[in-house]
Amino acid sequence: MSELAKRKCVPCEEGGEPLNPDQVEVLMQQLSPEWMLIDQHRMLARTFRFKNFQEALDMANKIGKIAEEENHHPDLTVAWGSLGVELMTHAMDGLSENDFIVAAKIDELK
Secondary structure, X not given: OOXXXXXXXXXXXXXXXXXXXXXXHHHHOOOOOOOEEEOOOOEEEEEEEOOOHHHHHHHHHHHHHHHHHHOOOOEEEEEXXXXXXXXXXXXXXEOOHHHHHHHHHHHOOO
C-alpha cells in the first residue's frame, strides 16, 4: 500500500490554495502512470477498461465507497466497458492532496 493510500482526506477550506505544479509533479510519482493531468494541473483523470457494463458499475461502486469514507467525491462516468474518473477539489478550483489520496486508494482497488 502506498503512503498516500494510508492517509485520510482532511476538510478543504473554500478559497484555499491548490497545489502548485511542482507539488503536483511530486505527488504524481506516487500514483499509477495511468493517471493524467488535465487542464493545466487542475484535474486528475483516469479511464478504466472492463469487459462489460457490470464490471464498470462494480468498480464505480467500490470508488463510491472510498469517496464516502474520505468525504471527497470524484466525478464518475460509467459506460459499457469503461469507467472515467475525474478528481478535482472544487473548493480550491484545482488539485489538493485529497485528490491524490483518493487516487492512490483507487489504485489499490485494481
